[in-house]
Amino acid sequence: MTVHNDELYQQVILEHNKRPKNFLKLDSWTHSAEGYNPLCGDHLNVYLRVSPQGVIEEVSFEGDGCAISKASGSMMTVALKGKTVDQARALFNEFHRLLTKELDPEKDQNILGKLNVFSGIWKYPSRVKCAVLAWRTMKGALDQEKTVATE
Amino acid sequence: MALNIECVRKDFPNLSARGRDDKPLIYFDNAATTFKPCQVISQTHNHYCHRTANIHRGVHYLSEVATAEYESARDKVRRFINAKSLSEIIFTKGATESLNLLAQSYGRHFLKPGDEILLSMMEHHANIVPWQMIRDITGCVIKVIPINDKGEIILEEYRRLLSDRTKIVSVVHVSNSLGSVNPVAGMIRDAHAFGAVFVLDSAQGISHEPIDVQSLDVDFCVFSGHKLFGPTGVGVLYGKEDLLELMPPYQGGGDMILSVTFDKTIYNRLPHKFEAGTPNVAGVIGFGTAIDYVNSLGWSDITEYKKELVRYGTGLLQKVEGIRLIGTAANKAPIFSFVLDGIHAHDVGTLIDREGVAIRTGHHCTQPVMKFFGLAATSRASLTFYNTKEELDIFVAALRKVIGVFQ
Numbered sequence: 145m146t147v148h149n150d151e152l153y154q155q156v157i158l159e160h161n162k163r164p165k166n167f168l169k170l171d172s173w174t175h176s177a178e179g180y181n182p183l184c185g186d187h188l189n190v191y192l193r194v195s196p197q198g199v200i201e202e203v204s205f206e207g208d209g210c211a212i213s214k215a216s217g218s219m220m221t222v223a224l225k226g227k228t229v230d231q232a233r234a235l236f237n238e239f240h241r242l243l244t245k246e247l248d249p250e251k252d253q254n255i256l257g258k259l260n261v262f263s264g265i266w267k268y269p270s271r272v273k274c275a276v277l278a279w280r281t282m283k284g285a286l287d288q289e290k291t292v293a294t295e
Numbered sequence: 296m297a298l299n300i301e302c303v304r305k306d307f308p309n310l311s312a313r314g315r316d317d318k319p320l321i322y323f324d325n326a327a328t329t330f331k332p333c334q335v336i337s338q339t340h341n342h343y344c345h346r347t348a349n350i351h352r353g354v355h356y357l358s359e360v361a362t363a364e365y366e367s368a369r370d371k372v373r374r375f376i377n378a379k380s381l382s383e384i385i386f387t388k389g390a391t392e393s394l395n396l397l398a399q400s401y402g403r404h405f406l407k408p409g410d411e412i413l414l415s416m417m418e419h420h421a422n423i424v425p426w427q428m429i430r431d432i433t434g435c436v437i438k439v440i441p442i443n444d445k446g447e448i449i450l451e452e453y454r455r456l457l458s459d460r461t462k463i464v465s466v467v468h469v470s471n472s473l474g475s476v477n478p479v480a481g482m483i484r485d486a487h488a489f490g491a492v493f494v495l496d497s498a499q500g501i502s503h504e505p506i507d508v509q510s511l512d513v514d515f516c517v518f519s520g521h522k523l524f525g526p527t528g529v530g531v532l533y534g535k536e537d538l539l540e541l542m543p544p545y546q547g548g549g550d551m552i553l554s555v556t557f558d559k560t561i562y563n564r565l566p567h568k569f570e571a572g573t574p575n576v577a578g579v580i581g582f583g584t585a586i587d588y589v590n591s592l593g594w595s596d597i598t599e600y601k602k603e604l605v606r607y608g609t610g611l612l613q614k615v616e617g618i619r620l621i622g623t624a625a626n627k628a629p630i631f632s633f634v635l636d637g638i639h640a641h642d643v644g645t646l647i648d649r650e651g652v653a654i655r656t657g658h659h660c661t662q663p664v665m666k667f668f669g670l671a672a673t674s675r676a677s678l679t680f681y682n683t684k685e686e687l688d689i690f691v692a693a694l695r696k697v698i699g700v701f702q
Contacts, residue, residue, distance in 0.1 A: 152645070153642075153645075153646065153700060158700070158701065161701075162701075183657065185657070185658050185662065185665065185671035185672055186639075186641075186671060186672075187671075208671055209639065210639035210640070210641040210642045211638075211639060211642045211701075212641070212642070268645055271641065271645060274641060
């Protein structure tokens with residue numbers, strides 16, 4: 145299969161799908177939520193351990209999903225570990241803007257780093273929900289929502 | 296005489312559309328909706344260009360023409376399923392609305408607490424949710440007819456569930472997610488032995504199996520036009536006349552009345568009693584043309600060709616490494632549901648789309664049967680008579696490429 149520049153299934157995504165990071169349930173956590181994608185029946189749980197100072201000490205996820213949602217969850221945990229809750233919210237907002245094409249990594253400065261690979265989703269609008277599921281669930285956990293559905 | 300597929304394909308302009316990245320399109324999502332032959336397209340076009348008028352009320356020429364064409368489509372439907380009378384053919388906006396009409400009118404009127412509705416495990420949501428809504432109002436009970444691992448209804452279990460409490464059995468003719476063709480003729484007889492009415496959900500079946508409502512002795516039958524090469528937004532509810540007479544109207548409005556005062560309304564006779572408001576005139580007329588089209592090909596050739604597609608497709612898919620076919624009923628339509636080891640259906644759908652192959656991925660609006668097979672989603676290739684063995688070859692080669700991406 146030819147690899148395009150706007151390729152969604154890039155090596156980094158395939159790799160995170162195959163060997164997702166932090167793909168487990170934490171022993172102890174302060175925040176968690178369950179996320180559903182009604183479109184495909186995918187679901188996952190996100191767990192966060194946040195210190196009293198508001199630092200995300202541990203973050204993990206588990207569940208069933210496609211390569212995009214799994215890789216997105218995996219890369220999210222890597223990006224969030226050690227960040228403050230406020231930084232996590234800022235990252236969520238920026239990631240969301242990337243998925244909805246409000247942010248173009250070619251032009252706009254951003255804090256997304258490796259997460260910019262998800263601009264590949266632009267070509268496949270029906271898959272945005274897969275990429276956003278873990279993030280939306282993480283935000284739900286921070287906002288004390290128990291279950292989250294990508295609308 | 297066998298179908299001339301090359302000729303048939305020329306009737307469907309959408310078959311020459313391009314897929315993603317300008318790839319030649321292979322359309323294997325016919326269970327979701329079918330393409331329309333140019334005969335249907337030009338009939339609908341013609342209505343809007345030259346024959347636009349509202350029906351049943353006008354005395355002017357165009358209204359009379361439109362009314363005649365609309366009612367002639369009703370007769371085409373009647374003959375297509377061999378209904379006894381035109382009063383038994385009610386136009387709706389689709390199979391889903393037909394089922395809601397039935398549940399809200401027949402169900403609400405006749406069901407009592409403790410009465411039972413039997414549905415099969417492989418029903419799509421349109422044949423589950425309307426009955427649940429009526430269950431919550433009437434206090435009736437829904438029971439589920441089990442299926443086996445091949446995706447076939449277990450008839451012994453079905454017979455065991457039937458009792459004097461059974462008032463409605465509503466079962467899909469052809470499963471949209473498994474392809475199973477259910478042995479409905481015997482099931483209808485069994486239901487009648489207990490005095491239950493039988494609802495045949497032909498949403499999928501209408502393009503795969505000929506239906507004779509009189510010889511089946513089925514009480515109700517629902518289907519949509521767009522899955523039979525007609526326009527979207529048109530559906531049919533067939534009902535036996537004596538049952539439809541007993542049912543209260545579903546929606547109120549124009550056309551379904553004989554007279555209205557603020558004190559009292561007298562309802563129109565069948566089938567108009569159930570057709571409130573201006574219907575989808577162009578859609579119904581186009582649907583009539585779609586039926587003409589299917590008739591012109593002939594059921595026996597269509598059935599024979601589809602059997603060949605089932606055989607050929609199953610053979611090819613079985614050889615794909617790591618595949619599990621979901622729905623392997625002895626009698627099935629060319630609908631291939633499958634999962635690949637370690638690859639999520641949505642990834643299959645997106646990656647194969649890049650090769651120009653359009654398939655459906657997800658739960659296909661049949662979550663209970665997905666759960667039965669322990670799956671959240673499958674990939675589904677659904678074919679019809681304009682698809683070819685060559686397309687199946689390309690599809691399976693593309694599937695192997697998808698598998699390659701994950702290795």
